Amino acid sequence: xxxxxxxxxxxxxxxxxxxxxxxxxxxxxxxxxxxxxxxxxxxxxxxxxxxxxxxxxxxxxxxxxxxxxxxxxxxxxxxxxxxxxxxxxxxxxxxxxxxxxxxxxxxxxxxx
Amino acid sequence: xxxxxxxxxxxxxxxxxxxxxxxxxxxxxxxxxxxxxxxxxxxxxxxxxxxxxxxxxxxxxxxxxxxxxxxxxxxxxxxxxxxxxxxxxxxxxxxxxxxxxxxxxxxxxxxx
Numbered sequence: 001x002x003x004x005x006x007x008x009x010x011x012x013x014x015x016x017x018x019x020x021x022x023x024x025x026x027x028x029x030x031x032x033x034x035x036x037x038x039x040x041x042x043x044x045x046x047x048x049x050x051x052x053x054x055x056x057x058x059x060x061x062x063x064x065x066x067x068x069x070x071x072x073x074x075x076x077x078x079x080x081x082x083x084x085x086x087x088x089x090x091x092x093x094x095x096x097x098x099x100x101x102x103x104x105x106x107x108x109x110x111x112x
Numbered sequence: 113x114x115x116x117x118x119x120x121x122x123x124x125x126x127x128x129x130x131x132x133x134x135x136x137x138x139x140x141x142x143x144x145x146x147x148x149x150x151x152x153x154x155x156x157x158x159x160x161x162x163x164x165x166x167x168x169x170x171x172x173x174x175x176x177x178x179x180x181x182x183x184x185x186x187x188x189x190x191x192x193x194x195x196x197x198x199x200x201x202x203x204x205x206x207x208x209x210x211x212x213x214x215x216x217x218x219x220x221x222x223x224x
Contacts, residue, residue, distance in 0.1 A: 032211050043116075043202050043215030044155065089154050097162050098143055098206050099170065100213065102154030 010107045013084075019077040021106050023090035026071060030092035034100065035064060035075045039086045047075070047088075077108075085110045113138050116216035118203050124222045125193045133188040133219050135203030143206040144186040145170075145213065146178060148199040155202060161186055193223045 013019045025033065031052050036044035048059045050066050050073075057064050063076040073090050087105040094101050119134045137144065142163045147155035147170075157170030161180040175197060177189045186205075190197060200220050204213040 034211055041217075043204075043217055044213075045215070046212040049211045091154070093211060097160065097168075098211065098213070099145075099157055099160060100155070101171075102156070104152070104154050 009104075010109065012109045012111060013080045015080060015082060015110055015112050017080055019075075019080045019084065019108060021075045021077075021088050021090075021108065023073040023075075023103055024071060025073060025090070025092055025103075027092060027094065027101075028068075028071070030094060032093040033064070033066060033073050034091045034093065035062075036089045036091060036102075037084075037086045038089065038105070044089060080108075080110050082110050082112070084108060115139065116203055116205055116214050118201075118216040118219050120219060121217070122220050124224065125190075126224050127194060129193050129223075130189070130191050131193065131221075132190075133201055133203075133221075134185070135187065135216060136185045137203075137205040137214070138184065139205060139207065139214065140183065141205035141207050141214075142183070143208075144180065145204040145206070146176075146186070146188045147202045147204065148172065148197075149202060149218075150199050158188065158201075190221075193221075195223045197221065198223045 034049040035047040038044045050057045050064045061078045065074045089105045091100045091102045116137045145160045146158040159178040161167045164183045200218045203216045206213045
C-alpha cells in the first residue's frame, strides 16, 4: 500500500548549524503532512503541519517544504541546538478522521 | 492540565494473560487514538474513536479491543497477550478539525 518513508535513518549535526530532514511520500491524496519530534522515552510532539496545496510553511526555527512533483517533504531546523536531538517523524493525514500514517523516523544527533 | 495520561508505564505479561491499558485526557477532545511503536519504527494506528460512543479499527487492530468509556477515557484491552504484542503503546487525542494530536508518555509492554 501507499506509505510515508524517510531517506536517512541518522543525521549528525553540529550545534549551530542548520538541519535538513527529508521524507518521501507516495499517497498523493493526503490533505496534510505533519512533522513530529520524539525525545527518548516520551511520546511524539507536534512540530508543524503543511497543507497539500502549500509549498512552504514556517514556524519558530523550523520550515517545512513540500514538493508535490517529486512527492518529497523536508523539515529544516535553523541553528540546531542540543535540545533538538530526537527522532523526527513525518506523517500524513489519511482521512477526515485525522488518522495519521507515520514514516519510520530519522534520528538527529546534535554534537557540540 | 495534565494533558494525556497513560497507566501503567511499564508492564510485563506472560503469553495468554490479559490486561487493559488506560488512557485519559483532560483537554475535552472528541477524538482519541491508540498507537503501537515497535523498535526503530514509526507509530501504527490500532484503533481510534472519533467521538464518545464510537470506535473504529486502524491499521493493526488484530488482538486488541477498545472501549471509549466516556469523553475523557479510552482504554485498550489485550485479551490474550502474544509476544508479537511486545511494544510501546501510545494514546493520543485531538480537538475537532485541528491536525495536532497530543500524545501520552506511553506504556512499555513486554510479553514473555
